[in-house]
Amino acid sequence: MIKIFNHYFHKRTLFQIGLDLLLLLLIALITSSAHQNQPALFGLATVGTFAVLGASMMTLSAGLGFYQRVHNRSLGQSIARAVLALLCMAPVILALATRYLDARSFALTVLAAIALMLLLRVYVMHFTPRNLMRQRVLVFGTGARARSVGTELLRSDPSVDLVGYYAGPNELEAEVSAWGLLSMSNSLTDIVNNQQVDEIVVALSERRGGSMPLRELLDCKLQGVKVVDIATHFERTLGQIRLESLSAGWMIFGDGFSTGWLRAFVKRIFDVICAFILILLALPVMLMTAVLIVLEDGFPILYFQERVGQNGRLFNVVKFRSMRTDAEKDGKPRWATAKDDRVTRLGRIIRKLRIDELPQLFSVLTGSMSMVGPRPERPYFVDQLTQEIPYYAIRHSVKPGVTGWAQVRYQYGSSVEDAAEKLQYDLYYVKNHSLLLDIVVMFETIGVVVMRKGAQ
Incomplete structure (x- = not known):
């Protein structure tokens, strides 16, 4: 993992992005130079072509999951996504071709180049020699924490070789598989x-009590071996901060969990620009949704509900109504669940496509919400979760978001256990939030909407 502006990127992801940008630049240079009267290596046409191709391909790639940290897709699934990306790029390429004299030749050249690029991408994803990305990891410990680290490593990252588990001096009983135990006859070094x-x-x-061989760990670090604690490990590999490894001291004395006027100003500008653009683009969809809601279930069109915002302040979140008007006729708040019978037929569709969330863009303009942040919850559930889950209130140190790191990394939550799992992603966002992470979340949201994951 490589940390860039407080966010961790997998080496494979950075390699894919870099390779894509390089190939797109070459495509723009070759095609623009070949189809202009006066070829210029970095002329206005070349820069414009590269910008449009780059923005389109980056968005499509993020939406189709090509830039995920790790993946478990089959070769056939990757090929299908590559074909879909090529079909989606065709209108963009045809629009660019109108700027050139020989539009047909330009379009065919770029389409062929993009097809070869996507073929190369699939090859890199599935046939890159494992040694190029391999990382050999040793887990120091044999207890429950060590077992959770080993399990997540094997499950989440196929490029990792788990060397084994090395028991600490005070660990008497191992809770890991016997095959993974390393001999204590040899020193850690x-x-x-x-x-x-x-x-x-x-x-x-x-x-405590001399359980860590500090001298040996220091020797390993001086030899170029990375040494990380369990909290940092999960933060890097899974993009979450695990509650069982969290302490107040780690949050106070470590980096992150801070903000400033510059970050707040940049985030506000980003929010206003994104919300304004999305409102303009989504206005026809919102008008159609409003008409369909009235036709199916009458008024009201919008649904207002009190939620907890930044620093515990209450505000009214607004959505398109997706449930019956008598959804909580007894006045008792309830979690939304899978196949909830209170949801209308249209409601199921707009929830899957996240259309019901679009009116929240106006809350972003007014400043009650941000484009990216933790999901705002109802005061009833916040009171309950704050009592049952440690550090839950930390998520209210930033503005709630229309989308968020937890929303794109974890399925829709409908229980206290789900709330605890999502909190671990929210804590990662609160600790590391930056403009780059907001952009990453926005791109991954496209993939969630396209693949229709997580909504209920």
Whole structure:
């Protein structure tokens, strides 16, 4: 993982983005120069072509999941997505072609180049030698924490080789598989050297009373081996801050969990620009949705509900009504669930496509919400969750968002357990929020909407 502006990117993701931008630049240079009267290496036409191609391909790639940290797609699924990307790019390429004298030749050249580029992308994703991205990881510990680290490593990142588990001095009983236990007859430093370990994750259940061989860990670090604690490990690999490894001291003395006037100003400008553009683009969809709601279930069209915002301030969130008017006729708040019978037929569709969330863009303009942030919850559930989940109130230190890191990384929550899982992603966002992370979330939201994941 590589940290850029407080957000961790997988090496494979950065490699794919860099390769795509390089190929798109070459495509723009070759095609623009070949189809102009007076070819210029970096003329206005070349820059414009590269900008449009780059923005379109980056958006499509993010929406189709090509830039995910890791993936478990089959070769056939990747090919299908590449074909879909090519079909979606065709109108963009045809629009660009109208600027050139030989429009047909330009369009065919760019289409062929994009097709080859997508073919190369699929090849890189599935046939890149594993050694180029391989990382050998040793888990220092054999308890429950070490087991969770090993399980997540094997599940979430196929480029990782789990060397094994090395027991701490005070760990008497191992809770990991026997095959993964490393011999205690060799020192930690010797095992790291012999096994060519790239990273050590310290996941001890007990870290007091001489349980950590600090000298050996320091020797490993001086030899170029990364040494990270369990909290940092999960933050880097999964984009979340695990509650079981979280402490007030780690939050206070570590980096992150801070903001300033400049960050707030930049975020506000980003919010206003994005909300204004999206409102203009979505206005026909919103008008059609309003008409269909009236035709199916009458008035009201919009649904207002009190939610908890930044610093605990209350505000009214506005959505298109997707449930019956008597959804909570008994006055008792309830979680929305899968196949909720209170949802109308149209409501199921607009929830899947996230159309019901569009009126919240006006809340972004007024400043009650942000484009990206934790999902705003009702005061009834906030009171309950604050009592049951440690550090839950931290998510209210930033503005709630129309979309968010937790929304794109975890399915729709309908229980206290789901709220705890999503909080771990919200904490990551609060700790590391930046303009770059907001842009990443916006791109991943496109993929969630296109693949219709998470909504209920």
